[in-house]
Amino acid sequence: MATDGIIHAHLTPLPDRVGVEGLEEKWTKNWDESQVFKFKGNTDRTGVYSIDTPPPTVSGHLHVGHVFSYTHTDVMARYKRMRGYDVFYPMGWDDNGLPTERRVQNYYGVRVDTSLKYDPAFKPPFEGTEGKKIEARDQVPVSRQNFIELCEKLTAQDEKQFEALWKTLGLSIDWTQTYHTIGEHPRRVAQKAFLRNLARGEAYQQEAPGLWDITFQTAVAQAELESREYPGFYHKIAFHAEDGTPIYIETTRPELLGACVALIAHPDDTRYQHLFGKTVTSPIFGVKVPVLAHPKAEMDKGVGIAMCCTFGDMVDVEWWRDLKLPTRSIITRNGRISAETPEWITSEAGRALYAETATKTTFSARKVIVEALQASGDMDGEPIPTKRMTNFYEKGDKPLEIVTSRQWYLSNGGTDKKLNAELLERGKELQFHPGFMRVRYDNWVNGLNGDWLVSRQRFFGVPFPLWYPVTDSGETDYAHPIVPSEDILPIDPTTDVPAGFEESQRDVPGGFTAEKDIMDTWATSSLTPQIVTHWEEKDSNGLFEKTFPMDLRPQGQDIIRTWLFSSVARAHLENHVLPWKHTALSGWILDPDHKKMSKSKGNVVVPSEPIEKFGADAVRYWAASARLGTDAAYDIGQMKIGRRLAIKLLNATKFALSIGREDENHHVGESAQAAWDPTKITEPLDRATMAKLARVVRTATKALEDFDHAKALETIETFFWEFCDDYIELVKNRAYGTPDENGKEPSGAAIMSARTTLGIGLDAFARLFAPYLPFSTEEIWHWMHEDAGSVHVAPWPEAGYYATIALKVPPELLDHAGHALAALRKIKSEAKVSMKTPILAATLKAVPAGIEHIKAALDDIAQAGRVTGKLELAQISAGEAADAGSASEAHDAADVAPIDDTEVLISDSQLGEPPVKKPKK
């Protein structure tokens, strides 16, 4: 826009008939070529808006829920771009972790073996076996590096597909900034950040009992837990006091009887006071265990006294730690009872029973023990079925066991109260949208019960960049890890050799050995702000300083405890800042029956389907209609409305542009120049329309600043329909220059005023709708501004500009004029005649201000309503009308209707003859 406020338009030929088909392809190609969404990086941090995009998992398919939340982000990105920000909007792909590992295994028929060397000539045994599982015995072992290469190969195909879909949806991503989480750069960042944590003492290793998944054979972090209902049985079992009295306990896990180290009751429990400090004997096994008191024992649960085993659950761990109990572990890492009979079971009967359970699964072992207890009479009654909540690994399907192992931990405020308080403080600093989502963060941080367990006993992922010395006697010296220098990262310790050693010294006394564990996938994902901004990267070119800390983290509400929290923790420890100012949480997508969409329910909608059917703008409209944090139903109806809106926008713009052309002695279909000079807007109705536009721009802008994209859309959309239904209808004749009933033509100034208002109005709508309907707005933008570049880098409309045009004319003038027209239309609608039917006479009634407004637009109203005779005006007050309505039913129906200040009533109307229908051509 020029400084004189004149909007110069270069009008291109218009189509005879408009449609939304094909716009995605046309403009996606154009945007690719012109690189409108490329981050420029030529301003400082204040001119940049940076977005930490969630990298979708590239295994499998996207579903329509992705479309939903990514559209929310894209609306914001496009809005900020139009506000003049250099928007930094990268896309990542998450291909680090179990889903990808399993997929690559099945697709290529390979599995990782960290003992193998990298083979550059490796060819996988299978290719493209999607869908059918390759049995483990048919999988060929490969080195980690080979596995990563296969993963990159496979995901590259998916990424292409995903990228195409995102582009079709109109996401304004800078595709030159793409990353994937197992890629070299993210691996380097993850390892470097870990080494920094290690150097500062925030990363440490510990041998401790912890939750363990027996299927995946790995330790699991608190954040990856999921409680699920799991069926079990209560067994009432008798221990025996020294005098032989049975002491009954209740347990759901009798198979752990052999691992029992104590019985525990609450210190205040009078029933067991006499037993504290004494020992009891376990049934059959005959092992003596102490009866102890601990406040964590609950008097009203079961019989009030519990068997403490190492380890049945996390409370056992607490008791074991607090009461310094011995470790008597009988469950192995694969979830089976260990083969060797433990030395603490000494009785013959006990050892025989144990041998019977050895190497059995917990399920089978339980059966053996229960039968034995029933036979010996130590079980009271039958097992009572129960459903209890049990911890599962979120990706696993067997309950977690507790085993003791050496693991790496990262401080996250789970043990350090000061850090915990600092992280809570960061949570307060972060602006959550919607705000109530903050409590989920607070709940999580307050409920942490240990540091972040980051090591996983898996093979695919980012390796810990560590080796350990092997002593001369062949022991691994975990206490003195060997670290690489930062400049050689990323490394794989199973194939790379630490400085000062040679490959021949691997795993030999006096040499070194690799840390074979990999990091939790969140250990990489938690660093996406550092990854995308090229923290500490040589090729950064100052990118980090221009983009970090970032502005926005959009993400799902389900991963506040993982992705959001761990990112905050990492940035706090490494950069001493919050990684972003805002976080935007989208809701769930529910199917039309309000069930959450998920693969297992089989109700997932593939996003390409609705995009193809209704158009990308329509699907975006549906997504953008839902506020942040609010669940939304998959709603085809809403998409149809979006499609209708886009088509309406095309048609209204076509009209506004075609009508302006005749003035230039041009016909529709030809190019033309136009200059929409705001000083040419002189008619009160036109000014009122600009006044309302100013108000709409102000409201929409404020809503977008508050991350309320849905409210902004609603505001813009409502006014757009008013603009079409009322304003355009009112000024159509004037804009055409149509003479009135008396043959009087509108003045040139009046014609120009209408045409300019139409032009400036539609120019504004193109820009206001641009974040929501990027394709149709780009189409119309190019109809009116052929050489002006993309609407998506055009400036966002400013309320002040339109307010200046409006001068002091109030927006209510448009409302009154619109309601007056509606009143005239109602006469015809109720008489069931064509809108072309002339009105011979009518009286319009409105509040005094309304009368003034109607007078100011009377010619337009009369002509739009085809009033050929006298149009009278009569003043009423809102109060009068309401009183009249309730006091008497003798009034005209219209008088009884409740009115507000902008309502216009009608009476004494008289219709003429409907026009004769013209025969069809």
Add this chain to the structure above:
RNA sequence: GGGCGAUUAGCUCAGUUGGUUAGAGCGCCACGUUUACACCGUGGAUGUCGGGGGUUCGAAUCCCUCAUCGCCCACCA
């Protein structure tokens, strides 16, 4: 058990610091080919604001309570 959110027309949802007689779209009904739009236009009908209690001149809105739904956390004897 603790917490968060929701409950408004047949459906999907707005409803601001409490303020006249609670709104929109879809769907429904009726009418209308009108030189932007039949992928359309015009007009109309539609409510125990989940229940109960309270504060107030006045409550969809604030407080208490109950119910239902969704989610988060805790609960493994």
